[in-house]
Amino acid sequence: MKGEFDIFDIYHGLERNNVMLLFKGELTPDLINSILHIVEEKMNRSDTNLKIRKKVFNILVECLQNLYHHNQIKSSDIDANSDFPAGMVMVAEDDDGYSIMTGNFIASEVVSSLQKKLEEINDLDREGLKALYSKILDNGEMTKKGGGSLGLIEIARKSGEKLEFGFAPLNNMNNFFSLNVKVNH
Amino acid sequence: MEDIRIQGTPKTPTVNFISSEGLLEIKGRSIPENSIEFYKPLIDWIESYAQQPNDSSNVNIQLEYFNTSSSKCILDLFKKLEAINKSITINWYYEEDDEDMLEAGEDYEAIINIPFKMIEVEEI
Numbered sequence: 001m002k003g004e005f006d007i008f009d010i011y012h013g014l015e016r017n018n019v020m021l022l023f024k025g026e027l028t029p030d031l032i033n034s035i036l037h038i039v040e041e042k043m044n045r046s047d048t049n050l051k052i053r054k055k056v057f058n059i060l061v062e063c064l065q066n067l068y069h070h071n072q073i074k075s076s077d078i079d080a081n082s083d084f085p086a087g088m089v090m091v092a093e094d095d096d097g098y099s100i101m102t103g104n105f106i107a108s109e110v111v112s113s114l115q116k117k118l119e120e121i122n123d124l125d126r127e128g129l130k131a132l133y134s135k136i137l138d139n140g141e142m143t144k145k146g147g148g149s150l151g152l153i154e155i156a157r158k159s160g161e162k163l164e165f166g167f168a169p170l171n172n173m174n175n176f177f178s179l180n181v182k183v184n185h
Numbered sequence: 186m187e188d189i190r191i192q193g194t195p196k197t198p199t200v201n202f203i204s205s206e207g208l209l210e211i212k213g214r215s216i217p218e219n220s221i222e223f224y225k226p227l228i229d230w231i232e233s234y235a236q237q238p239n240d241s242s243n244v245n246i247q248l249e250y251f252n253t254s255s256s257k258c259i260l261d262l263f264k265k266l267e268a269i270n271k272s273i274t275i276n277w278y279y280e281e282d283d284e285d286m287l288e289a290g291e292d293y294e295a296i297i298n299i300p301f302k303m304i305e306v307e308e309i
Contacts, residue, residue, distance in 0.1 A: 029218055033195050036216075051282055054250070058285070061216050061252050068218055130292070137260055138296050150253040158285060 018093045025086050027068045035064060039091050046093075048185075055158045055183045056091070056098045062151040063089060063102045063181065071104040097184035106177045111167050114177065117149045118165050121156045129157045155181055186233055189226070197223055198248065202230055207239030209266075212247040212309075215255040224258035231265040238269045244299075247278035248286070249309045256289075263297045276302045280309045 014022060020042050023035060039060060043053045067087040088103040106114065124132060133153045156163055164180040186204050193199035193213040201210040209231070217223050244266060251259065266273060275297070277290035287303060294301040 029196075032218070037195070049282075050280065051284070054283060054285065058250060058252075061250065065218055065252060065254065130288075134292050134295060137256060137292070150256070154253045154256075 019090060020093060021089070021091045023090075024088045027064060027071075027087060029068075032064045032068060035089065036060060048098075052097065052183055052185060056100065058158050059100050059155050059181050059183065060089075060091065062155050063100055063179070066151055067102055067104050070106065072107065097182060100181045100183070101179065103176055103178045105170070106167075106175050108169070108173055108175055111175050111177075115165075115167065117152060118163055121149070121152055122162045124156075126157075126160070129153055133157060159183055186230070186237075189230055200227060202227065202234070204234055204239070207242040208245070209234075209242065210245040210247070211259075212245070214249050215251040215259075217252075217254065220252070220254040220258045224255070224262060228258070228262050228265055231262060232268075235265060235268040238271050238273075241272040242266075242269060242274075244273065244275045245278065246275065246290075247306075247309055249280070251289075260293065260296065263293060263299065267298055274300050274302055276304055278304045278306055278309060281305055281307055 021035060021039055023031075025031075036057065040053075040057060043056060048056075067089060071087040087105075088101075090099075090101045092099045092101070121129070121132075133150065136150050136153065152163070159181050161182040161184060164182075166178045168176040168178070170176055188204060189200055189202040191197070191200040196214060196217045198211050198213040198215045200212075201208065203209075211227075215223075246259070263275065266275070275293075277287075277293070279286035279290065287305075290301060290303055
């Protein structure tokens with residue numbers, strides 16, 4: 001059976017890109033445990049060194065918790081049958097190292113402030129990120145959902161690479177936010 | 186005062202706070218979604234302990250992973266320890282080659298007015 005949506009093609013696509021894990025759906029604390037466990041086990045079986053494995057794990061923890069806390073959609077104009085807000089997370093390996101990619105829904109009114117935060121982070125070097133991290137750690141307000149932009153700063157520090165991100169408008173109220181974090185060998 | 190003994194889980198650390206020995210130990214992983222819930226009782230315990238501390242206190246932080254949600258709670262915990270006016274050391278353990286964990290300890294050392302001892306171990 002060959003339709004326009006062929007699971008075998010998707011499988012090959014994932015294999016070609018060395019995707020270790022792909023998840024789409026609503027995250028729960030138990031699911032986060034399982035995802036972390038799967039990725040950790042796969043990395044332990046690879047010849048990746050401890051330092052890189054720890055970076056990937058740490059970044060994945062922050063990414064999953066960002067998805068868990070911040071995935072939201074303003075509902076009035078969304079089809080009630082859809083399974084929004086489904087977040088996505090993908091971990092892939094290539095010759096350079098690992099990529100941790102996430103996608104989630106955010107309200108249009110927070111796009112510009114999030115974009116500004118990410119650009120500020122990308123403008124900083126290692127020392128700048130360290131200083132900003134310590135400043136927010138010491139002075140920043142902490143809520144149940146976390147510590148402001150501490151998670152994103154930590155992701156950038158652990159990665160050592162610039163954060164790749166994008167916003168795709170879904171309608172006038174909602175955007176799909178994608179983030180790609182690289183950890184190179 | 187009553188000791189705290191908590192078994193670790195995949196997301197929360199093992200905790201041993203034993204007042205008679207002046208031992209405060211946090212080991213394992215600290216990556217819960219909501220860290221405040223976990224750390225509040227520990228911070229409260231230190232507040233009481235600081236009123237009648239041992240002549241010397243050893244704080245052993247031996248974490249394999251901690252998330253940013255825990256990092257603020259750990260700082261709050263250290264800030265409560267600053268009130269102890271007797272001998273106290275924070276022993277910060279990190280796994281061989283784990284420079285990120287060493288640097289995380291140094292971040293705290295720069296903020297907290299308590300002597301830190303950085304201890305490299307083969308495995309956490």
